[in-house]
Every structure is written in structure tokens, then in C-alpha cells.
């Protein structure tokens with residue numbers, strides 16, 4: 001199975017994932033066969049689609065052969081988040097390839113879980129993922145040691161998070177508040193962001209098991225700031 | 237690629253309309269628009285974040301509907317065109333990302349197009365205007381530029397664009413290569429002023445149609461509202477033009493209307509809303525039409541094209557007709573579905589660029605919310 005993964009919930013990234021079915025006693029596996037990621041979180045409209053194109057020799061020819069497209073549905077800053085979903089929906093339409101959504105914080109939880117299997121000191125129990133929600137808040141969710149989503153995603157101030165290990169760029173940004181709360185902030189993940197590579201591996205693991213993913217609807221978590229204007233004050 | 241009658245798909249998302257249009261040369265094949273206008277009513281104006289959310293959900297369904305309406309497949313399309321500015325940044329981003337993905341997925345060249353110039357391109361699609369705008373020799377009128385095939389049909393004309401998002405006078409030397417901004421609003425767009433005044437008068441959003449209707453029952457000379465940027469210090473003379481000779485300003489007018497309403501209320505009187513609506517509308521449209529005609533006369537322009545949603549206003553059409561007629565300027569008003577924001581106008585401009593052999597923009601460009609008209613497409 002060949003999967004195109006896209007995430008723009010923080011940085012802009014894309015990856016091609018190939019899954020290998022279980023055979024001769026070997027477990028099913030998945031590997032990243034190509035990936036692209038930005039450093040910054042504000043150039044999605046320029047770089048995302050060229051980045052996706054770079055994963056293919058000839059995208060228009062190879063795209064229709066994909067088995068699935070998965071896209072991070074956030075939470076993340078709205079404008080950036082939409083750029084990935086807009087592109088993913090269009091690719092899915094043109095190539096006639098099924099599109100699935102994955103909660104973006106799951107990607108980072110997948111990375112944390114992988115790192116923890118190599119370094120048992122990293123975390124041993126439940127943990128949190130936090131990313132930058134701007135406006136002095138974080139997007140966050142709580143996971144089991146096996147990276148199963150237990151709670152969230154939420155948006156709120158870092159100072160309101162449960163006292164658990166916190167991974168992700170949101171933790172690095174608000175380290176002092178989190179430490180004061182009794183959280184721990186492992187250095188190795190203090191500036192980590194969700195990536196399409198991790199999102200795609202996570203999605204592949206679920207798809208191989210026949211699990212259902214999410215629709216591609218964005219998880220905004222916040223309303224638009226618009227306020228319904230009150231009645232005009234009369235001069236009387 | 238077919239360069240004589242290219243099949244172009246255009247995508248528009250600069251404000252609150254998600255538009256996808258398909259043209260073959262100057263022939264309109266599909267013009268599908270999904271508007272989020274209803275969602276903005278309770279706020280009394282376009283909320284950018286709400287518009288952006290609606291664009292995301294409307295984009296693929298609108299594209300599908302346009303392909304169905306035109307009866308063409310993506311494989312047949314020669315090139316994609318998308319509005320890259322000016323407009324609301326977050327709204328533009330949705331259309332641009334979708335268009336880039338479409339271009340890559342279908343393997344088509346992509347043109348990043350100026351929304352204001354696309355409004356001018358809309359006129360090419362209205363057959364009823366085509367006959368009058370092509371190749372008539374009336375000394376300075378629109379001229380066929382010589383290479384036929386509809387190229388240069390919009391040469392040497394003026395364009396007056398009036399909407400909730402913009403208010404401009406353009407000089408169009410050639411739609412694909414030479415467009416100049418002669419004047420524009422320095423604060424609110426005219427349509428925005430209509431929305432704000434409608435709210436002051438207790439009318440519904442959008443304010444344009446509401447004020448147009450109410451004004452018919454009022455006296456446009458009842459209240460003397462200010463005409464922005466019309467005093468000599470801004471206008472100057474033809475020989476020595478002032479700093480805002482062809483520019484507009486509506487924020488002072490809006491304040492004057494608010495004062496007027498408050499004055500009546502402070503005296504315990506019901507404000508005469510029909511007279512206020514008529515007088516306000518006259519103040520806006522008097523300046524707009526007078527300056528547009530002035531700009532045409534001083535720039536050797538004998539054809540004026542009207543575009544933008546406010547082209548629906550009956551008094552604007554009337555005044556523009558009277559004033560252009562009086563000085564021998566030909567007025568072109570495309571049908572309303574081509575005046576309001578739409579994808580077909582984007583496709584129409586894209587087709588002109590392809591026919592001129594102008595290179596596509598690639599897929600690495602960024603949307604530009606303040607894209608100048610001198611930039612007809614991004615290179």
C-alpha cells in the first residue's frame with residue numbers, strides 16, 4: 001500500500017509511506033520512502049505543493065496509483081491548517097484516491113512512543129502532547145503509554161495542563177509554566193512538531209488493521225473571532 | 237497547448253464567493269459560485285475567518301459542478317488560473333493551495349492572476365458587449381490590436397470597479413500587458429460604506445440592495461452629505477493634478493450619516509431614513525461617476541466598463557449612463573453574474589494570457605493580499 005501523507009498543523013510537511021503486509025512470520029510494517037518538511041510555520045501556501053510534487057517523479061502520472069491520502073486535521077493555526085486540507089482534498093478529487101483525516105497531535109505521540117521504545121527513561125506512563133496555539137495557549141491531548149488518545153484535543157493555557165510529561169513545541173514554549181504545574185518537559189521533544197512522516201506511519205498502522213480514520217474536516221477548536229454587533233446606541 | 241482558443245479553468249476565493257469558471261477563449265462554458273454571504277449577515281459584514289472556512293468546504297464541490305456544467309474533463313483543460321490577490325489573505329490562501337494541488341495533480345500549467353484585472357476580463361465573456369467593443373473605428377475607442385482571434389478586444393478602455401471589497405478606476409491599455417491604477421479608495425470600499433450606513437439605518441446586510449430600494453422612496457437632495465476628496469487641494473487641475481484627483485474616500489461620509497441620524501434622535505425625532513439613504517447613495521455615486529468620467533476624459537479613454545457587485549445598483553447604472561452619454565463615452569455593463577466575484581472572469585483573463593503566450597506562474601508563488609494591478613499575473 002502506498003500512502004501520501006500531508007500535515008500543515010504547525011510546519012508544512014508531506015511524506016510517501018509504503019506498507020509491507022505481514023508474511024512468513026514477519027509482522028506488517030511501514031516505511032517512509034520520501035518526505036519533505038519546512039522549518040517554519042508560516043510559508044505553507046508557497047512551499048507545500050512544491051514539496052508534495054517533489055515526492056514524485058511525475059505526480060500527475062503516479063498520483064492515481066496511490067492507495068490513500070491522509071491529512072492532518074489539526075488542531076493548528078487555521079490558515080496553515082487549511083492549506084494542507086485544501087491541497088489534500090483537491091489531490092483526492094483529481095486522482096480519485098480515498099482521503100482520510102488524522103488528528104495531528106497523534107503524529108507527535110507516535111514519534112514519542114517510538115523514542116520511548118528505544119529510551120525507557122523518556123516516559124513510562126501517560127503523557128501529553130502540546131503544540132503552539134498562539135495567543136498564549138497550546139493545543140494539547142493526553143495519551144496512554146502506547147500512544148492511544150485518552151483525552152482531547154483541547155486548546156487552553158499551558159498552566160491548566162495535567163501534571164504529566166509534556167512533549168512538543170508547546171511544552172518548550174511554556175516550560176516554566178509547565179514545570180510550575182508539576183509537569184516534566186523532556187528536552188528531546190521540547191521543540192518537536194507533528195510531521196507528515198509520523199502522521200503517515202500512524203495512519204498506515206491503523207489502515208493495515210482495517211481501522212477507520214477521521215473525515216478530513218479541520219479541528220479548529222476555536223470559533224472565528226467574529227462578534228455579532230449589538231444594537232446601535234441611540235443618541236437619546 | 238491550444239493558444240487560439242484555450243480551455244481554461246479559473247478559481248476565485250478572494251472574498252466571500254468561492255467561484256470556479258471554465259472558458260474556451262472568450263466563450264463562457266461554466267460559471268459556478270458558492271457564496272458564504274448568508275453566514276455573514278448576522279455580523280453585518282464579511283468575516284474573513286468564516287469566509288475562509290466556507291472556501292475550504294465549497295472548493296471541490298464547486299469545481300465538480302463547474303466541470304459538469306461545462307461538460308469537460310480535467311484532462312481537456314489547457315491551463316488553470318487562480319486569483320492570487322488582492323483580497324483577504326486567508327481566503328486567497330485556500331484558493332491558491334487548491335489551485336496549486338489541482339495543477340500538480342492534473343499536470344497543468346498554473347497562472348496566478350490579479351483579481352481586479354480579472355473583473356475587466358469578465359466583459360470578454362458577455363457576447364452582448366462583444367459586438368460593440370470590437371474593432372470599431374471611432375478614433376480612440378477600443379481597437380482590435382491587429383492579431384485577431386479576440387486578442388486585444390479590451391484595449392484602451394477604462395474600468396470602474398465598485399464592490400464591497402474595492403473601489404477603483406483602471407486604465408486598461410491591454411488586458412494582458414498594460415493595466416494602470418488611475419484612482420482608488422483611500423479608506424472604505426464603496427460597498428463597505430453601503431453596508432455600514434445600512435446598519436446605521438437599521439437595514440439588513442448586504443446594504444447595497446437595501447439602500448438602493450429605500451432610496452427610491454427618498455429625496456437625494458434632502459441632506460447635503462460631503463463628497464470625499466473633491467476639494468481643489470485634492471483635485472488640483474488637469475495640468476497640475478492634486479494628490480487624489482481620481483481617488484475616493486467614504487469614511488467621512490459614513491461619519492456624517494451617523495451624525496445626521498444622531499441629530500434627529502437627539503431632537504426626539506424619527507430620522508427620515510429614506511431621505512438619508514437617498515442622499516447618502518447620491519453622495520457616493522455622484523463622486524464615483526464624476527471621477528470615473530473625469531479620469532476617462534483626461535486619459536483619452538472613450539469606453540468605460542463597469543464591474544463589481546455594486547454594478548447592480550440601479551442609481552449607479554443610471555448616473556453612469558447619463559454622465560458617459562453626455563460626453564460621448566461608451567458604457568459597458570456586463571450582466572450581473574459576471575460583475576460580482578466569480579471564477580469565469582479569472583479563467584477569461586487566464587485565457588488572454590495564454591493567447592498572448594505569457595508564461596505560467598509556476599507553483600512556488602505566495603498569494604499577495606495587496607497585489608498591485610501593474611502585476612496582471614505573477615511571473
Ligand SMILES: [Zn+2]
Nearest residue numbers: 399401544577
Ligand atoms: Zn471583486
